[in-house]
Amino acid sequence: MALEHAILVSLLEKPGSGYELARRFERSIGYFWTATHQQIYRVLKRMETDGWVDAREVAQQGRPDKREYSVADLGRAALASWLHEPIEPESVRHDLAVKIRGAAFDDPAGLVREVERHRRAHTDRLAHYLSGEERDFPPRPADGTPPDAERELQHAVLRGGIAYERMMIGWLDDVLATLRRF
Amino acid sequence: MALEHAILVSLLEKPGSGYELARRFERSIGYFWTATHQQIYRVLKRMETDGWVDAREVAQQGRPDKREYSVADLGRAALASWLHEPIEPESVRHDLAVKIRGAAFDDPAGLVREVERHRRAHTDRLAHYLSGEERDFPPRPADGTPPDAERELQHAVLRGGIAYERMMIGWLDDVLATLRRF
DNA sequence: CCTTGCTATGCAACCCGTTGCATAGCAGGA
DNA sequence: TCCTGCTATGCAACGGGTTGCATAGCAAGG
Numbered sequence: 001m002a003l004e005h006a007i008l009v010s011l012l013e014k015p016g017s018g019y020e021l022a023r024r025f026e027r028s029i030g031y032f033w034t035a036t037h038q039q040i041y042r043v044l045k046r047m048e049t050d051g052w053v054d055a056r057e058v059a060q061q062g063r064p065d066k067r068e069y070s071v072a073d074l075g076r077a078a079l080a081s082w083l084h085e086p087i088e089p090e091s092v093r094h095d096l097a098v099k100i101r102g103a104a105f106d107d108p109a110g111l112v113r114e115v116e117r118h119r120r121a122h123t124d125r126l127a128h129y130l131s132g133e134e135r136d137f138p139p140r141p142a143d144g145t146p147p148d149a150e151r152e153l154q155h156a157v158l159r160g161g162i163a164y165e166r167m168m169i170g171w172l173d174d175v176l177a178t179l180r181r182f
Numbered sequence: 183m184a185l186e187h188a189i190l191v192s193l194l195e196k197p198g199s200g201y202e203l204a205r206r207f208e209r210s211i212g213y214f215w216t217a218t219h220q221q222i223y224r225v226l227k228r229m230e231t232d233g234w235v236d237a238r239e240v241a242q243q244g245r246p247d248k249r250e251y252s253v254a255d256l257g258r259a260a261l262a263s264w265l266h267e268p269i270e271p272e273s274v275r276h277d278l279a280v281k282i283r284g285a286a287f288d289d290p291a292g293l294v295r296e297v298e299r300h301r302r303a304h305t306d307r308l309a310h311y312l313s314g315e316e317r318d319f320p321p322r323p324a325d326g327t328p329p330d331a332e333r334e335l336q337h338a339v340l341r342g343g344i345a346y347e348r349m350m351i352g353w354l355d356d357v358l359a360t361l362r363r364f
Numbered sequence: 365c366c367t368t369g370c371t372a373t374g375c376a377a378c379c380c381g382t383t384g385c386a387t388a389g390c391a392g393g394a
Numbered sequence: 395t396c397c398t399g400c401t402a403t404g405c406a407a408c409g410g411g412t413t414g415c416a417t418a419g420c421a422a423g424g
Contacts, residue, residue, distance in 0.1 A: 001380075002277045009284040019402050032279035039381065041404065064389060064402045076287070083288050086296060087277050089303040092346070095184045095269050097214035097339045102191040104332035105258070106265050114268060121271040149364050150286035156360040157279045160353045164274070167349040171342045178338040182331050183410075201372050221411065223374065246372045246419060 002087075003043055004052070006033045008071055008079045011053060013150065015070035018044050028154075031129070031161040044069060052078055100175060108182040115179065119172040126165035133158055184269075185225055186234070188215045190253055190261045193235065195332065197252035200226050210336075213311070213343040226251060234260055282357060290364040297361065301354040308347035315340055 010016070010024055021044075022037040024030075047053045052075030055067045071079075096118060103111045137155045140147075192198070192206055203226075204219040206212075229235045234257030237249045253261075278300060285293045319337045322329075 002280050003380085005284065006280045009280055009287070012287045013283075017402075018404095022402095030273075032274055032276040034273040034275070036382070037402090038383085038404080041402095042380095045404095060401090062390065063400085066402060079284055080288050083281055083284055083293070086299060087281070089300050090276060090278070091212075091216040092214055093216070094214040094272060094342075096272070097342060098184050098188045098191055099265055099269070100335050100339055101195075101332075102187065102261055102265055104335045105191070105194045106262050108331050108335065111265070117268060118271050147363055149290050150283075152360055152363070153282050153286045153290065156357050157282055159356060160276075160279060163349050163353045163356075167345050171345045174341060174345075175338050178334055181329055181334070185410085199372075200374095204372095218412075219372090220374080220413085223372095224410095227374095242371090244420065245370085248372065 002033070003035055003039060004047060005079055005082050006035070007040065007043060007047070008052065008075050011069055011071045012076075012079075015068055017066040017068050019066065028132070032157060047075065050074070103179070108179050112176060112179050115172055115175055119169060119176070122165050122168045122172065126162065126169065129158060129162050129165060133162070184215070185217055185221060186229060187261055187264050188217070189222065189225060189229070190234070190257050193251055193253045194258075197250055199248035199250050201248065210314070214339060229257065232256070285361070290361050294358060294361050297354055297357055301351060301358070304347050304350045304354065308344065308351065311340060311344050311347065315344070
């Protein structure tokens with residue numbers, strides 16, 4: 001289970017409320033991890049009772065109060081110990097691949113529209129990632145400030161998302177060409 | 183939920199027992215879907231009571247009897263209706279990406295060994311896929327038998343696995359180069 | 365003979381993720 | 395004024411996935 005750890009990383013990058021975390025999970029962190037607000041609130045509560053995070057009531061004007069969380073020493077330690085233990089390479093879950101193999105027993109050509117829909121979703125996400133990259137990670141001036149680990153590693157993860165979307169688009173084109181032969 | 187549907191596809195490709203299905207899920211189907219034997223037995227039982235599959239006791243010599251399942255008409259219909267309804271593009275879960283962003287708050291260089299371990303796992307899987315491709319999908323003779331949908335679509339899915347592993351290896355090299363700068 | 369390992373199936377418990385629903389205040393447009 | 399939509403937090407129920415454990419027969423090797 002790494003939701004706790006994903007939350008710790010996000011809170012280390014910037015403290016925030018459950019609601020704010022949920023929005024980050026829809027955006028940048030969502031590139032490699034998804035979570036709904038219910039999961040986040042539930043886990044945050046447990047993390048607070050375990051002493052991993054500290055909460056602070058923040059009054060706001062024009063909107064409801066919020067509980068802003070930040071990482072406590074225990075949380076930092078928990079993250080460090082998780083970082084030092086090996087994890088298994090992820091197991092994949094591709095519904096679309098099930099459909100593709102299943103199409104052989106139904107209507108291969110009928111799946112073309114569905115695959116095209118997925119291809120569009122991936123080109124959209126790719127465009128989104130690329131514009132985020134341009135905005136957040138402009139090329140560093142040659143002799144400017146020294147490299148910043150937090151920033152560089154965020155960029156490396158984003159490049160992973162970009163590589164993934166490009167791979168998917170290429171593969172879906174391959175699948176479309178195959179489907180169209182039937 | 184697509185475990186039912188993955189099982190239907192696998193049983194359409196070839197009838198088999200729960201045990202045999204579990205082994206397939208460790209091998210070819212495991213390229214895009216994982217399931218343990220407990221899940222499979224539980225779901226098979228439900229599918230049988232729902233009339234999606236038929237079971238047949240098969241006595242064997244030198245080993246325990248087995249219950250061999252095959253797809254019933256209702257199961258075929260259920261698969262067809264699932265194939266015709268759109269599904270959401272998958273959401274990703276990459277523990278390793280959490281670790282990479284988390285390393286900024288711990289020890290970036292210390293993550294190198296872990297990433298190298300994952301890289302090895304992916305090169306191993308790639309080699310495994312490629313040898314499977316050579317074994318199961320040799321190039322068709324130019325004017326031989328007409329294309330077979332079942333076979334061609336299985337191959338397309340396998341090419342997806344190959345593309346995925348190649349992408350991951352490239353990205354992990356990128357990550358390693360980034361980590362080594364700190 | 366004993367142990368290890370494979371085939372074959374299953375129960376029970378727990379945790380995580382998903383879905384539906386609820387509340388409550390404020391902002392902005394029709 | 396009313397409705398829609400956003401911020402902000404939460405409960406309850408359900409279902410799927412994971413883990414540990416159990417059984418049982420046979421094969422093969424030490």
